[in-house]
Amino acid sequence: MRLILDRPGIWIAIICGAVILLLPFAGKHGIDNRLEENVLGGKELTTYRSFISEFGNDRILIGGFRYTSLNGALVTALFELEEALMSLEGVQEVMSPVTTLRKVFNLKPGQELQNWVKSENRVSNYFSRLTGFSIARNVIINTEKSTAAIIIRLKSEVADTDTKIISRIRETAENHPYFKNNIQVTGIPDIVRVLHDYTEYSRKVFTPATLIVIILVLIFLYPSISGVMIPLAVILTPLISTMGIFNLAGNDTNFITAMIPPLILGLGLTSCIHVMTAYIQKSGGECKFNPEILLDVLRDQTPPILMCQVTTIFGFATLATNGLGAIRQYGIYSALGVCLVIVSVLVLLPALMAATGFRHTGKTPAPVSRSLFPALSGFVIARPRLIITLSIATLLAGLYGVSKTSMETSLIRYLPHDHPVTKRINTIEEGLCGIVPVHLTLDVRGEQDLLDPDYCKAISRMQKKISAISGAGSVISYVNMITDYDMAFSGEDENIPPSRDEIVEYLEFYRPYAASEITEEIIRNPDGTTKEIILHETTALQDTTGTSDTSSDMVESFLSSDFRRAHVTIRLKDVSSSELTSIFNRIRSIARNTLPGDIKTELTGRAYLWAEASEALVHNEAINFLWSLLLIDLVIIWRFRSLIIGIAALLPNLLPLGIIYGLMGYWTVPVNTVTGMLACVAIGMSVDDTIHFTHSMQKKIESGMDYPQAIEKSLEDKGLPMIFTTLVIMCGFGVLMLSEFVPTFQFGALICLTFMMALLLDLTLTPAILLVAKPFKVSTQGDVSVPPEDSDLKHAVSAENINCGIK
Numbered sequence: 001m002r003l004i005l006d007r008p009g010i011w012i013a014i015i016c017g018a019v020i021l022l023l024p025f026a027g028k029h030g031i032d033n034r035l036e037e038n039v040l041g042g043k044e045l046t047t048y049r050s051f052i053s054e055f056g057n058d059r060i061l062i063g064g065f066r067y068t069s070l071n072g073a074l075v076t077a078l079f080e081l082e083e084a085l086m087s088l089e090g091v092q093e094v095m096s097p098v099t100t101l102r103k104v105f106n107l108k109p110g111q112e113l114q115n116w117v118k119s120e121n122r123v124s125n126y127f128s129r130l131t132g133f134s135i136a137r138n139v140i141i142n143t144e145k146s147t148a149a150i151i152i153r154l155k156s157e158v159a160d161t162d163t164k165i166i167s168r169i170r171e172t173a174e175n176h177p178y179f180k181n182n183i184q185v186t187g188i189p190d191i192v193r194v195l196h197d198y199t200e201y202s203r204k205v206f207t208p209a210t211l212i213v214i215i216l217v218l219i220f221l222y223p224s225i226s227g228v229m230i231p232l233a234v235i236l237t238p239l240i241s242t243m244g245i246f247n248l249a250g251n252d253t254n255f256i257t258a259m260i261p262p263l264i265l266g267l268g269l270t271s272c273i274h275v276m277t278a279y280i281q282k283s284g285g286e287c288k289f290n291p292e293i294l295l296d297v298l299r300d301q302t303p304p305i306l307m308c309q310v311t312t313i314f315g316f317a318t319l320a321t322n323g324l325g326a327i328r329q330y331g332i333y334s335a336l337g338v339c340l341v342i343v344s345v346l347v348l349l350p351a352l353m354a355a356t357g358f359r360h361t362g363k364t365p366a367p368v369s370r371s372l373f374p375a376l377s378g379f380v381i382a383r384p385r386l387i388i389t390l391s392i393a394t395l396l397a398g399l400y401g402v403s404k405t406s407m408e409t410s411l412i413r414y415l416p417h418d419h420p421v422t423k424r425i426n427t428i429e430e431g432l433c434g435i436v437p438v439h440l441t442l443d444v445r446g447e448q449d450l451l452d453p454d455y456c457k458a459i460s461r462m463q464k465k466i467s468a469i470s471g472a473g474s475v476i477s478y479v480n481m482i483t484d485y486d487m488a489f490s491g492e493d494e495n496i497p498p499s500r501d502e503i504v505e506y507l508e509f510y511r512p513y514a515a516s517e518i519t520e521e522i523i524r525n526p527d528g529t530t531k532e533i534i535l536h537e538t539t540a541l542q543d544t545t546g547t548s549d550t551s552s553d554m555v556e557s558f559l560s561s562d563f564r565r566a567h568v569t570i571r572l573k574d575v576s577s578s579e580l581t582s583i584f585n586r587i588r589s590i591a592r593n594t595l596p597g598d599i600k601t602e603l604t605g606r607a608y609l610w611a612e613a614s615e616a617l618v619h620n621e622a623i624n625f626l627w628s629l630l631l632i633d634l635v636i637i638w639r640f641r642s643l644i645i646g647i648a649a650l651l652p653n654l655l656p657l658g659i660i661y662g663l664m665g666y667w668t669v670p671v672n673t674v675t676g677m678l679a680c681v682a683i684g685m686s687v688d689d690t691i692h693f694t695h696s697m698q699k700k701i702e703s704g705m706d707y708p709q710a711i712e713k714s715l716e717d718k719g720l721p722m723i724f725t726t727l728v729i730m731c732g733f734g735v736l737m738l739s740e741f742v743p744t745f746q747f748g749a750l751i752c753l754t755f756m757m758a759l760l761l762d763l764t765l766t767p768a769i770l771l772v773a774k775p776f777k778v779s780t781q782g783d784v785s786v787p788p789e790d791s792d793l794k795h796a797v798s799a800e801n802i803n804c805g806i807k
Contacts, residue, residue: 001298001350005291008351015348019237022244031161031199032252044612048604051441052156054560055567057092058605061152061166061190062435063173064428065183068146070127072117075101077178079109081150084172090158090165093557096150097130097141103554104510133484134494138433139474139571147431154189161252163193186424187435188607191411194421195255198741202258207239209735210262214269217728222276226356231276234349235268238340246333255744256326256674257333259736264337266732267312267685270725271305271345274692277721279353289357294350302346304695307639308688311632313338315684318628319621319677327621327677373715376763380715381708384768391765395655401662408670409577411610412436414742425574433473434573438584439605440466440591442566446598449563451503455596456482456496462594463568464494471575471583477568478558482506510554572607576670580611621676628680629654632687640775645694648769652761653686656754664750674743678751685729686758689722690766697767701776711767719763726759 004011052058067074078098085094101107107116117123130136131143141148150173158165170185214235218228239261251257278297283290316338319331352358380387415422425435442459444450450459459479467475479496485506486495497503559566572583584603591601629650637646657679664671696718700710733755736748770776 001295001302004347004350005295005354008355011347011351012355015237015344015351019240022241022248025244025247026240027243027247030252031196031203032254044604044609047441047602048606048609051439051567051604054565055439055557057154057156057158058437058439059154059158059187059189060437061154061169061185061187062428062432063150063152063179063183063185064147064424064431065149065179066145066147066431070123070143071120072123073178075117075123076113077176078150079113081173081176081179083109084176085150085152085169088165088169088172090155090162091152091169092155093153094150095140095153097127097136097148099140100130101126129488132487133480135476135480135484139476140432142432145431149428149432150183152185152187158189161196163196166190166193184424184427186421186428188411188437190421190424191415194415194419195411195741198739198744199253199255199258202255202736202739202741202744203253205738206258206735207261207265209738210265210732213731213735214265214728217269217724217731221273221724222280224359226358227276230349230352230356230358231269231272233352234272234344235265235341237344237348238268238337239264241340242333242337245336246329251329251333254326254329255741256330256677259744259747260330260334260337262732262735263334263681264341266729267309267338268341268344269728269732270688271309271341272349273725273728274305274721275301275345275349276353277724279358281717289353289359291354294353298346298350304692305345306342307635307695308691309338309342311635311687311691312684314631314635315628315680318624318631319680321620321624321627330677331624331680373719374712376719377708377712377715377767380764380767381711381771384771387764387768388772391651391655391761395651395658398655398658398660398662401665402658404665404668405661406665406668406670407577407676408672409611410574410580412574413576414672416740416742419740429473429573434471434571436572436574436607437605438570438572438587438603438608440568440570440587441602441604442568442595443600443602444564444598445600446596450478450559450566450599451500451507451563453496453498453500453503455599456503458595458599459568460494460496462590465590465594466568466570466587469583469586471573471579473571473573475568475570476558478507478555478566481510481555481558485509507555507559577611584608584611621680625679625683628683632683636687636691639691640694640698642775644769644773644775648766648773648775649687649690649694651769652690652765653683653758655761655765656686656757657682659757660750660754669746672743672746674747675750678747678754682751682754682758686755686762689726689759689762692722693718693762693766694770697770698776701778704778706778707771707774711771715763715767722759722762726755730755 075098078096079102082094082096082098082102085091101116107113127141127143131141139149140151152169152173154166154169166189170190173179173183173185176183211232215228215232218231222228222231242264243261246257246260275297278301279294282293282297313335316331316335319327320335321328321331412422412425428435442450444455448455450456456479459477460483463475463477463479466472482496482503483494486497487493497506558569570587572580575583587603588601595601633646633650636649637643640646660678661671663669664675693714696714697710700713701707705713730752733748733751736744737752739745739748
């Protein structure tokens, strides 16, 4: 410490040099909110990647719209929209009510299309047949609700960060003259796009908003130029360094790591406040900078600051074992930021104070201390057991509420209820089916392939059972193509032909044709009116090898070319994560009990991976919290050499968490991906005030005070710094409430409430436990009339109105 104060310029130059080197990288980072790749093991991802390789990307956008009439104008408009969408970057395939005309009958836009739509009977008959197909019913058309849809499948190379591509696709559909102000386009990629926008907003707003709040706090506490600029430089140093290292390591910001900057700024300022306030009190308003007083302050404050930051590091370090890459990054780089905060506070802060000859102007907070804390200490000393009893009763009530908590990891539920995307989702689900695609892969291991009639019948039975599950909007596979074709000719519903050859012949109908001449057979009623128009295709099958997306094989989007692998697509509606888990379990059970044993099944799909990953990480966060609690308690026990101190330090910080999670249980507010981190983050930070107060109590007991005196003086000395540091942290995390992203907003609100309750308990429950347990041995020596810190404080009071000028 002496070396720092003797040669401050050298230390300032070293630290500033490192910051300057990292500064260019601090702001260079992208955004990546991928979840599933960072959580799940090889099996789930291998299944998903194999599915993508075999059947194409499962990321889809759905455009739902209402129609007044199924006529030629609608057919023409859909053809135009399909062509416009297929010309866009990132679009792999488009499916709408006219896709069969385009893919199967090879109907071309232009004059050929115009000739076809001239016949109203032909158009009416086509839609009548289409709505009878299970593969289209409630998926791309619902005549009962006069609703239809266009489904846009994205290319595999379209990443979550390609928000402009996704926005352009949506705008192209929504701005088409025929569908303008009528079509609603959304889907999982659109929700991820919104999440990306939230993250971008957080990145731009959180840090400036936190800095504004911090500057106002500093102006209030230390109304001088040096009183504001010195701590500001001290807290910006670890922030710039941490984010520079974060970006140099090749990391991208996500909706969780976007919360790192406010955290580092808040933690850095709290330590600055403890050091600077202690120096101001001890210096007694001296106009001239006194390095000896600062050296004495550093010797006194370094142990609790180190201990506080070490416990905070442990709290974040446990998150480094979390399965989710975003939370793991949050834990690692938050812990790194805290380490850099220690260096900045214990090295850069005294160096800057010494180099600038720090002076403070204005009143000390001593008068406030004299008026506020004697009454509080009197209450604690008079009723310690009542405080402890009420606290334990509150904790038990909170734990009962915790037992009622539920988890919610649905990405859709993370959006506000009035968000435009939420409204689009509701519109599509009301008129059609769900927007969440989940896939059940089928892999036959026996001698027969999946065209075996018995296999097809078993898959059909399975689909029927799955479709009966509440929340399952549609269940589609290649078997629907078979039954739909059979129904068109035989009139039998859900019938499977008895031979494999017939099944092959049925499926050939759905393959694209090289050229076509569509003829029609008109069947009339006895009175001469048209009863039915039957379309006939007279051309041969084309070779689909190397065909473009516009003529891709519909069969091979559900069934592999060797007929041994297939998938069933299940479109789920927006349900809670617990309901989603139940649906997944029921699907697995139905598949296991319905299909032959030689057909292996696996659930997959991006939405499925997200759900599974979210559930896994929330459970991981609970394990992380227990490890954090254990490590922090061991550090406190080791530092104070007392098990009682370990209990006394944790109870005031566990109680707020019990209350918060208990209230969430009582109010049916589910725990989500972000709020699951609250316990780990809060326990590592809120215990800081407990450590500072307990350290002060220990010093005063050892100086010869009895316990009531030590409580009075500790509250008087440490009460205001504890209040101000808590307010600073609350302001830092309070900026998270500027976000419209529900988990981020909830995390900001709940952690602020947690810190507020922790402060109240640190000022009441902690001294009450220490008074009852008496873990420190009272010294029989020492002058207890005017202890050293009290003398300093009186000196500060006497000099509170001295104006030293602004440095």
